[in-house]
Amino acid sequence: MGKRKQQAKTLRIFRKIHRTTGALLFIFFFFVSVTGLILGWKKNSNGVILPKTQKGTTADLKEWLPLDSLHTIACYTLHDKVSSDYSLELDRIDVRKEKGSVKFVFVDHFYEVQLDGATGSVLSIGQRHSDFFEHVHDGSILDRYLGTGGYIKLIYTNVMGIALLVFTITGFWLWYGPKRMRKAGKS
Template sequence: MGKRKKQAKVLRIFRKIHRTTGALLFIFFFFISISGLILGWKKNSNGYILPKTEQGTTADLKKWLPVDSLHTIACNTLHHKVSPDMSLEIDRIDIRKEKGSVKFIFVDSFYEVQLDGATGRVLSIGKRRSDFMENIHDGSIVDDYLGTNGYIKLVYTNVMGISLLIFTITGFWLWYGPKRMRKANKT
């Protein structure tokens, strides 16, 4: 088989891989791209996607209330200002020393309560839509729903990462291969 025929065969194989991968994973690429775009805007959404980090009174941790006291304030705030039926299970505590504030992020419905670290005053109560988008983006929403302890997310991120690599390689070759064939034809 001649050099040109080998190159044409490789191009056909790459085209088929590219097309098949795209067709099989279209819906996943769609969700990843949309959620990625939304996440890119989270800090520029005027607090809609991710609540703005508010300024507390001091960055001096020695003047802050104990974390357990701040936790109690955050839980009481969530129950009194949002809903008494919400779970008080904490996803994480985000201390922003430089801002003098602390965020208590709850598992239930992606709510956060921001407090002044020194006074315990409630700075804001907000819904973290970005956390929901991150769960869609990385596939952990399915893990949470099925209770599979992160295994679906692991498989999902591997499949999508490898697929993106395959798309990159085959896409490059689909662009470069014909140029290479035309150049070889001229000589």
Template sequence: MSYNLKRKKQARLLRIFRKIHRVTGASLFVFFFIIAITGLLLGWKKHSNGAILPKTYEGSSTDLNDWLPIDSLHTIACSVLHNAVDSGLSTNLERIDIRKHKGMVKFVFTDHFWGIQLDGATGKLLHIERRNSDFIENLHDGSILDYLFDTPGEILKLIYTSVMGLALLLFTITGFWLWYGPRRMRKVTRS
């Protein structure tokens, strides 16, 4: 293969990669921006002084024998949610976090971003928390779309993460070639 033909093929390939890189970047800019910002926030959540991740409070006893039954604590948490936050909020649970070593139990609800921390032994309210970290995480991984559109099985999250993951892989490959291709062409020119 002649030198000029080889150089033209390399230049053509470089133009194709540049176009793919530019079009992908332009069309997915907003999503990459959201992922970058939310990723930074999630990385800093434990160092946000409670602005992103709520502080975990301590109860009065770490001995589970002293604790109230979980169903009683759940009833108290639902009552606190309705009385102190909003009586119209759903009490469907996403999870119950038991922190034995802190003497605390945390109720995190499915349909909104509120959590209730109770003393495991007394049922006393320790903290009502707005779960900003959960909201940011849902933005970051795309599950906010399933939440907004009420889709089953997190299908929109799966599509979102697949598209963004493949786009990042494509960016990595085309970006590398945009860096390496001209160097390779200069090396061939010198030879």
């Protein structure tokens, strides 16, 4: 088999891999791309995707209330102002020393309560839509609802990472292969 025929055969194989991978993972690529775009805008969405970080009265931690007191205020606020049915299980506590505020992010329904670190005043109550989009983006939304302990996310991120690598390699070859063949044909 000649060099040109071998190059054409390789090109057909790469095209088939590229097309098949794209067809099989289309819906996943769609979700990854849309959620990635949304997440890219989260801090520039005027609080729609991610609540803005509010400013408290002081950044001096010596003047702040103890964390357990702030936690109690956040839990009371969630139940009083949002829903008494929501779990008080925390996803994380985000201390923004430079802003003088602390965010208590709850697991259920992706709510956060922002408090002034020094006074305990409620600065903001908001739903973190960005957290939901992050869970869809990385596949952990299925782990959350099926209780699989992170295994779906692990498999999903491996499949998507390998697929992106395959797309990169085959896409490059689909672009470069014909150029190489034309160049070889002129020699």
